[in-house]
Amino acid sequence: MPLFHRQLIATLLFACLSLAALGQPLRIVSEAWPPYIHEDNGVLRGLDYEAAQTVLQRLGVEVEWQLLPWRRCLMAMEQGQADGILGIFRTPEREASMLFAREPLSQVELVLFYAKANPHPFHRLADLHGLKIGVSAGYWYSDRAFRESTLFTREPAPNHAANFGKLVRKRVDLVINDRRGGHFVLAQTGLDKHVRQHPRVISRDRLYLALRRNAGFAALARRFANELRRFKREPAYAALQARYKTPAHARLAVRPENQTANH
Structure with missing residues (x-):
């Protein structure tokens, strides 16, 4: 059997197996x-x-x-x-x-959020020296300088709401999150009156x-x-x-800080 025919049969067989898999x-x-x-x-x-x-x-x-x-x-x-x-x-x-x-x-823009009662000026990476930054466990941050920096410590949280809860309780100094996503979570948890966002974009992804x-x-x-x-x-x-342009109508959905999402 010519090589082309064997390759064609193998391709069709693989496609059939894939379709069978997609039956579930x-x-x-x-x-x-x-x-x-x-x-x-x-x-x-x-x-x-x-x-x-x-x-x-x-x-x-x-x-x-x-x-x-x-x-x-x-x-x-x-x-x-x-x-x-x-x-x-x-x-x-x-x-x-x-x-x-x-x-x-x-497309997302990762920015830093701070508590109104505990602001931290931020213009460059050196401004984060000695601070504790709330991050999301397992997340990838595309800005290499931020990702590999030893200027600050990283404090992971089980979910986004927990991160912002720690921020207003001064358990972390800043939180990194997507600009749009962060504001939605803040509106849902009722913390939007207590948290603000630094204008500088850390990275886009x-x-x-x-x-x-x-x-x-x-x-x-x-x-x-x-x-x-x-x-x-x-x-x-x-x-x-x-x-989904703005969080103006986001529902209140407060989660206890120590409760991971049961999703």
């Missing part, structure tokens, strides 16, 4: 991070979640969603307990085990949907990216963005 719901995990994805009275909502769900529905893919603390999301992907992860930064290290849909879901590499999802990743690009050109996507 696609298991996607993420961490609650409004306005990108969060739970509202038992219903999942959010800019990235609703965009991804719309695209996957158009592709005819049934999805089983689960919200977990971020480190558990990464572990679920590593152990094969999840097929995909929503709202993840793309890095060379992650690309070794994950297949990223090439079209990003959102993009959030993606990633699927398990070498699991037969390459075609799905390509189709997802193409359909997401089409969706972004539609009025429905503009309306979705407008709905």
Whole structure:
């Protein structure tokens, strides 16, 4: 049999196996991070979640969603307990085990937040000397100078709300978070009157949907990216963005500081 025919048969067989795998719901995990994805009275909502769900529905893919603390999301992907992860930064290290849909879901700006009662002037990295910065456990910060700096210490928290709770209690001096996401969490927890944001952007990055590499999802990743690009050109996507533009109507959803999200 010619080599071309053998390669064609192998490709078709692999495609059939992939489709068989997709006969089960696609298991996607993420961490609650409004306005990108969060739970509202038992219903999942959010800019990235609703965009991804719309695209996957158009592709005819049934999805089983689960919200977990971020480190558990990464572990679920590593152990094969999840097929995909929503709202993840793309890095060379992650690309070794994950297949990223090439079209990003959102763009984020990481900034520093401070308590009004305990301000810390910040213009350059040296201003952070000796401070304690609240970070999200397992998160990747793309600015290398910030990520590797030894000027300050990092204090991880189980979720975003806990980070801001520690900030107003002076258990950390500053918190790094996405500008839009941080303001949504503050509005939800009722802490927006006590916290402000430094204007300087530490780094900009993009959030993606990633699927398990070498699991037969390459075609799905390509189709997802193409359909997401089409969706972004539609009025429905503009309306979705407008709905999550500001946290003015964010619901109050206070969590005890020592309680991880049960998602």
